[in-house]
Amino acid sequence: MPEGHTLHRLALDLTEAFGGRVVTVTSPQGRFAESAAALDQTLFIEATAHGKHLFCEFDDDRFLHVHLGLIGKFQLVAPEPTWGEVRVRIATRERAADLRGPQLCVVATRAEIDATMAGLGPDPLRPDADPELAWRRIRRANRPIAALVMDQTILSGVGNVYRAEVLFRNRINPHRPGNKLTRKSWTGIWSDLVELMPQGVRDNRIDTVRPEHTPEAMGRPPRSDNHGGEVYVYRRAGMACLVCGSKVRTELLAGRNLFWCGRCQRRG
DNA sequence: CGAGCATGGTGAC
């Protein structure tokens, strides 16, 4: 679930559900009980996101700083009894939001939030993002571009799905070192993310396949992917590339599964 | 029913 679009969507939904309201904050699972009690029955101002970080602002300059990690979920549900391991529940009489399995869940000050954001690269989902900051680092880096776009200090919000898909859509060889990437390729990556990620926020899923490459348009049977979206290469190892038909390749890169098409992706 | 896996990140070596 959680790449940048998930967190931005969550910020919108949480603000809509709780913004300007006094909320109940509890920790059914118990591990966050003390902090929950400190926020309980206070005003929820708004939720914002930067990259994969979520910040819920409460009255008196207090923030709930959440990072979902790989398996975390923060779901809006009816205010009925919780099930499973719920670290935090934020609720009104009408709505509830349950947080499970977060990598990070702490109460923070504004200064701490600012420090966190200062360590993050530009986020394609934020209007104030400056892509030049990312490019300056990428053009000097020796590491493969596939590692650089996932580095949250360089670019924030991109995860394993967006990395695979944006490199495919721009026909870029994922192993190309940053310092050998053309400026044109970088411009392509950034503008593509600026186009794709808001769609991800809107639809709450990642779809990257252009209309002319859908199975229907290509005269192939429709596919069903278990992650919910239509994608070119992510988790399609061994299957036929939707564009050229050659086998999608996979490899472990920096501890994560990388997927790409060796024939389509040759640009630098 | 257990093992393995997942759109992520940290800390130890």
Next chain:
DNA sequence: TCACCCTGCTCGA
């Protein structure tokens, strides 16, 4: 580079 953390789901015995 690796072990490990968090939770829930799927797949094979």
